Amino acid sequence: MERGSGNRKRISMPQTAGAFEGTWAREAAADSLRRRQRQMTHDQRFKTEELISLQWQSAEESDRNLISLAEMMGLPARVVGLGGPEDAALREGSPLLESGSRVITSARALVELMGRPGGAVLLDDLLSKASHLFVCGFEPLKSHETLLAKLCGDTLASVRKVESKESRYQVSGTARDVCLQLSGLTFGPADPDNDVVFVAADGASNLRELITLGNRPYFVQTTRSSCNLMLMAGHRIANVDSPVSRGVSPLKWFAQLVPPIMFLRHAFGERCWHNDAPRGCLVIDDPLLKPTYGFLDYEDLLGTMKRRGFTTCIAFIPWNHARTSDRNAGFFKRNSDRYSICVHGCDHTKAEFGITDSIELDRRVSLAIGRMTLHEKRTGLPFDKVMVFPQGIFSSAALKALKPYDYVAVVNSTPYPVDRPDEICLRDFLDVAIMRYWNFPLFLRHYPVDLNACALDLFLGRPLLLVEHHKYFKNGCSALDEFVSRVQALDHRIIWTNLESACVNSFLKRVDPQGVIQMKIYTDRVSIANNDSERKHYRVWRRTRDEAAVIEATLNGKPVACQLEDGGVSVSLQLDPGDRADLRLWHTESRAFSENSSSGLIDASRTYLRRHLCELRDNYVSKSELLLKLIESGRKLLSKS
Numbered sequence: 081m082e083r084g085s086g087n088r089k090r091i092s093m094p095q096t097a098g099a100f101e102g103t104w105a106r107e108a109a110a111d112s113l114r115r116r117q118r119q120m121t122h123d124q125r126f127k128t129e130e131l132i133s134l135q136w137q138s139a140e141e142s143d144r145n146l147i148s149l150a151e152m153m154g155l156p157a158r159v160v161g162l163g164g165p166e167d168a169a170l171r172e173g174s175p176l177l178e179s180g181s182r183v184i185t186s187a188r189a190l191v192e193l194m195g196r197p198g199g200a201v202l203l204d205d206l207l208s209k210a211s212h213l214f215v216c217g218f219e220p221l222k223s224h225e226t227l228l229a230k231l232c233g234d235t236l237a238s239v240r241k242v243e244s245k246e247s248r249y250q251v252s253g254t255a256r257d258v259c260l261q262l263s264g265l266t267f268g269p270a271d272p273d274n275d276v277v278f279v280a281a282d283g284a285s286n287l288r289e290l291i292t293l294g295n296r297p298y299f300v301q302t303t304r305s306s307c308n309l310m311l312m313a314g315h316r317i318a319n320v321d322s323p324v325s326r327g328v329s330p331l332k333w334f335a336q337l338v339p340p341i342m343f344l345r346h347a348f349g350e351r352c353w354h355n356d357a358p359r360g361c362l363v364i365d366d367p368l369l370k371p372t373y374g375f376l377d378y379e380d381l382l383g384t385m386k387r388r389g390f391t392t393c394i395a396f397i398p399w400n401h402a403r404t405s406d407r408n409a410g411f412f413k414r415n416s417d418r419y420s421i422c423v424h425g426c427d428h429t430k431a432e433f434g435i436t437d438s439i440e441l442d443r444r445v446s447l448a449i450g451r452m453t454l455h456e457k458r459t460g461l462p463f464d465k466v467m468v469f470p471q472g473i474f475s476s477a478a479l480k481a482l483k484p485y486d487y488v489a490v491v492n493s494t495p496y497p498v499d500r501p502d503e504i505c506l507r508d509f510l511d512v513a514i515m516r517y518w519n520f521p522l523f524l525r526h527y528p529v530d531l532n533a534c535a536l537d538l539f540l541g542r543p544l545l546l547v548e549h550h551k552y553f554k555n556g557c558s559a560l561d562e563f564v565s566r567v568q569a570l571d572h573r574i575i576w577t578n579l580e581s582a583c584v585n586s587f588l589k590r591v592d593p594q595g596v597i598q599m600k601i602y603t604d605r606v607s608i609a610n611n612d613s614e615r616k617h618y619r620v621w622r623r624t625r626d627e628a629a630v631i632e633a634t635l636n637g638k639p640v641a642c643q644l645e646d647g648g649v650s651v652s653l654q655l656d657p658g659d660r661a662d663l664r665l666w667h668t669e670s671r672a673f674s675e676n677s678s679s680g681l682i683d684a685s686r687t688y689l690r691r692h693l694c695e696l697r698d699n700y701v702s703k704s705e706l707l708l709k710l711i712e713s714g715r716k717l718l719s720k721s
């Protein structure tokens with residue numbers, strides 16, 4: 081930069097400028113200084129935008145896992161190594177970091193640093209320069225207690241092992257700025273292999289206990305001059321690429337995941353991926369559209385929805401397309417702000433989408449959307465282009481089969497396809513939708529019993545999707561009413577919509593250092609509104625659905641340029657205050673449905689019997705144990721034949 085300015089001065093100095101020469105030189109020097117200052121500010125800002133991973137000699141497992149987690153949240157990390165041959169800081173006493181740095185490190189690295197000549201000075205330098213510092217991995221050792229005293233004075237006295245699996249993690253109810261939707265909730269059980277706790281000194285002030293374990297601090301926040309310190313007692317950080325087997329909840333990694341995510345969110349704010357407008361919808365599987373179905377009373381549910389302000393999508397079985405009367409359709413049309421319908425399988429026979437035969441899958445997908453389209457034409461009831469698989473059973477090939485038919489997403493209770501069940505890893509559960517199968521979005525939903533799972537969804541920026549069946553309404557809507565009120569208390573920003581809109585509008589965003597709003601979308605469409613008072617620049621990115629497929633983009637119906645980059649397709653656009661844009665990505669493989677691909681006669685009669693047995697069960701037999709058993713044996717015989 082400076083050398084460049086010197087060259088310019090030599091080359092363009094006017095030879096006969098006379099009196100102007102001094103003025104020109106002063107202006108050039110001022111210009112050069114201004115540019116140098118601008119460059120320095122930019123460089124400094126760029127450096128402090130990064131996450132610094134401070135490591136001793138070589139990366140520990142927790143360092144590597146923290147970096148992967150940060151990258152998943154959209155935060156680039158830079159390693160600053162200490163104690164190695166390249167270590168200028170310890171050798172020459174040069175400063176470790178720029179002011180305002182945000183740093184992650186381990187107690188072991190800081191203990192090693194503190195034990196070296198000049199190390200204590202460098203640790204002071206770190207505490208005075210870093211704006212945010214995360215330290216994990218404390219052990220019940222004298223050296224770690226000395227470090228604790230150095231980091232936070234006399235507020236934390238020592239470190240202690242957790243003896244019992246019975247202890248549970250309690251998230252603070254009074255630190256909502258950090259704990260967000262997890263505030264006040266209890267998780268667990270503890271993991272005595274990993275978990276240690278701090279012992280707080282009597283009357284410790286200036287210390288916020290963000291997460292406690294068995295009433296002892298596990299994750300704390302304190303300040304040291306201008307440094308915002310967060311200390312996590314446990315040493316393990318979850319590896320986002322760990323496999324997650326069927327039946328295992330991502331909350332198993334609570335203590336290894338939540339504290340670092342809370343730290344990164346707190347330190348980087350809108351710089352990391354987040355969702356500030358979470359969507360919600362309840363899905364009820366199977367019912368016909370009539371005043372009541374089994375224990376479900378649509379009018380009663382409508383009253384609860386209106387009072388509570390939530391929405392319901394009926395997962396409608398396409399086989400039933402001819403069975404909605406005009407009168408009943410009228411009720412759903414009049415209440416379309418509360419009720420919507422989506423596609424629930426095709427015939428709803430056992431595991432009908434748990435097969436891998438692509439021709440048969442294509443026939444079933446086509447038939448399902450054909451029936452739903454006929455239903456829409458006949459009743460005037462539009463449907464959400466979302467598939468809910470019957471019994472939650474599907475193959476990855478079934479997701480591929482949905483791609484050409486304008487489906488927006490799949491909503492399911494499990495992410496495990498029958499043909500590729502071993503590929504799911506923790507990273508999939510931490511993202512808004514599972515994109516592992518053909519980059520087609522699969523959103524997860526929960527039964528309204530697990531408030532912790534709902535809180536984790538909201539904490540991670542996922543939509544809040546609930547699922548139930550008619551039996552849940554055996555005692556009316558009071559249980560649902562109560563659960564929804566607890567969910568709403570987790571996050572007052574939830575926007576309840578139809579299921580398609582909940583999927584389409586579930587995306588992440590972050591603001592980059594240049595002020596561009598980066599958006600990571602999951603479906604092929606999105607609506608963007610600039611509610612700000614100034615012009616905004618957006619870059620919308622979606623993972624590429626198919627490398628071979630030609631992708632085109634339209635903005636408010638008109639073609640717009642898109643680029644293939646970072647493993648996906650991106651579109652840049654600008655919006656003036658108050659403007660709105662509908663962006664859509666198009667692929668080459670769109671296909672029209674065909675109602676001709678109807679099932680064979682034997683299949684059709686089996687489906688007919690099966691559907692009517694299910695309805696008999698749901699509407700009349702649910703209250704009689706003996707009749708219920710008879711119907712179930714009939715269904716089992718049918719699925720075997």
Ligand SMILES: [Zn+2]
Binds near residue numbers: 365428
């Ligand atoms: Zn079902």
